[in-house]
Amino acid sequence: MSERVMPGRTDGLITLGAADALWADLTADSAVPTASGTCTRSPAHARAGYVLLCSHVVATERASDGQWSVPEVEVRRAAAxxxxxxxxxxxxxxxGPFRGTPRQECNDQKPLxxxxxxxRELQELSGPERAARREVGRPYHLAGIDWRQILVEQTRDGTQRxxxxxxxxxxxxxxxxxxxxxxxxxxxTRQASAAVTEPPSLPRQAQDADGRRMTSPEGPIASLRPYNKELDGQLYSVLSRKPGTARRVAGWACTVCRTAPATVLDHCHEHxxxxxxVCQSCNTQExxxxxxxxDIRVAGRYTRLxxxxxDDWLRHWHRCPGCRARTTLPLPHLAAxxxxxxxxxxxxxxxAPRGRTPCGVLRVSWTGNQQAPRSCLLTVAVDLCPSGEHRILAQVPxxxxxxxxxxWLAETAPAVAAAAGPDRLDDLPTQSRPVIADTSGEGLALF
Structure with a gap:
């Protein structure tokens, strides 16, 4: 893209209005839709010293004429x-929405x-009243992203959205x-430490040793520590009741994708x-x-799993001592x-016009005692076949x-298979726990 001369530029800084125009111009062809007024409309926090674009915190400065400005290079970096x-x-x-999750107050001037x-917005009244509220400053973008363009609403049983x-x-x-x-x-923290030696009017912007302005961290997980099996072998029912566990989890990077902060503590529902x-995204994918x-619908995301x-997912599942000792997976995962x-x-x-496509929707169900999975029979079937068939492909004990x-594990991930070894029963629960079918989504809450 050709370099543009932005109005209001001074020593690498541009006004918030110019930053809005630049952001819209740079992200016009992005796969993720963006909104207008990302630096000037709520929930931007220019007066608090920053605006949030994508996962970048762009620091703001106030000029002598009272206008707020941001570094152009940081806007371009976030757009890239x-x-x-x-x-x-x-x-x-x-x-959302999830049952059992307490509703939290959300103020436009508080973090994301x-x-x-x-x-909050989707649960408010619809129609003209909702539109009028939005016009008087209700948040309509998140970190520069126009989420309304890509939000999908589904209705179950004609009632639950x-x-x-x-x-x-x-x-x-x-x-x-x-x-x-x-x-x-x-x-x-910087403001508290600088208040002793510097006038309170100075440090909206942090400075490094050379006097240069510091903006956002190097990345979203720069300050996170990798997980090193600190919770290995612990029972979720015990750990989830310990105070401070949620805060401890938030300090780790996701153990699967390693590109996002952890928000939930994944556990084996069977053992x-x-x-x-793990992060929310990996938790829902798993x-x-x-x-x-x-009964499980076998969707396309299982291609990644x-x-x-x-390797990443098998290693993650076998962090459970029960699955690792038996060299298997929990019943729903094994069925999938x-x-x-x-x-x-x-x-x-x-x-199909571009070759052949798989028939219908793949589904697997099981019968038997879920508290003793070895008694179950798995039935693999195809639903919604274009020709009207509902075929049973196989029944597997x-x-x-x-x-x-x-x-398959020994051929596909030999390192994971070697760590599992023969079927061992030491240190395992005396009775297998019932398989929990988390269908309501309440498991997205931390505990």
Whole structure:
């Protein structure tokens, strides 16, 4: 893109109005839709010393004429990061509403808290009153992203509404929220320490040793520590009741993607052990897509779980001592693997303009005692076939599915298989826990 001369530029600084125009110009071709007025409309925090663009905190300065300005280079850097994001509009993450989650107050002048902002706005009255409220300053963008253009609303049973956003956008907003929280905390610490030696009117902007202005951190996880098995072998039911656990989890980077801050403590619902801290996006991707308590829809996201990112996910699942000792997966995950991988060659296909496409929607269910998974029988079927069929592809006993998985694991991820070893029963619960089908989404809460 050609260099543009921005009005109001002074020594690398541009006014907030010019920054709005530059942001819109630079992100015009971005896969993620952006909003207008990102630096001048709520929830921008120019008077607080910064504005949030993507996952970048851009510091503001006030000129002698009273106008607020931002560094042009930081606006361009944030736009470049956003333009590099690839978004799949079909890879969705549920963002609410969730039963049992306490409603939190959300003020326009407080940090991002993007989930609460979206929930608050969507739960308000619809129609002219809602539009009028928005016109008088209600937040209409989040970190420069126009989330309304990509929000998907689904209705279950004709009554319950649920809201979804593309996974790539969820990760961006999680990173933005974390970056803002860290920046505000650091700014308050600097102000408190500088108040003793400097006049209170000076330090809106932090300075380094050379006197240069400091802006945002190097990245959304720059201040996070990697997870090093600190919670290995601990029971979730015990750990979740300890005070301070939530704050401790928030200090780790996600153990799966390693590109976002951890927000939840993932655990094995079958054995009850903690796996590791993960981000919201990875937590929803890991959760089986239950139709009923014993029925799973096998969606396209399982390609990532069992093909493209196999090593990372298998290593993560085997952080549970129960799954690792038995060299298997929890029943819902093993069922999904059986349908998606072991029975992949059985799925029929249909002629399409660009070759053949898989038939219908793949589904796997099981019958038997879920508290004793080895008694279960897995049934792999195809629903919604274009020709009207509902075909049963295979019926696989649990023991046979587990044995197939062991063989596949040894070939696909030998390091994970070697760490599992033979079936060991030491240190495992005396009774297997019931499989929990988390269908309401309440598991998205931290505990």
């Amino acid at each position: 990061e956003l333009n590099a994001v690839r978004m799949d509009r079909h890879d969705l993450v549920r963002i 808290r993007w989930r609460q902002r979206i929930t 649920t809201w979804w956003l593309p996974r790539a956008v969820v990760r961006l907003l999680d990173a933005a929220e974390h970056t803002e929280t860290q920046w505000v905390h650091a700014a308050r 009850g052990y903690v796996r590791a801290p 959760r089986p897509d239950h139709l009923y308590s014993n 069992f093909h493209t990112d196999t 693997w059986t349908a998606h991988t072991a029975c992949r060659s059985l799925r029929p296909s249909h002629q 649990y023991r046979e599915a587990a044995e197939r998985f062991r063989i």
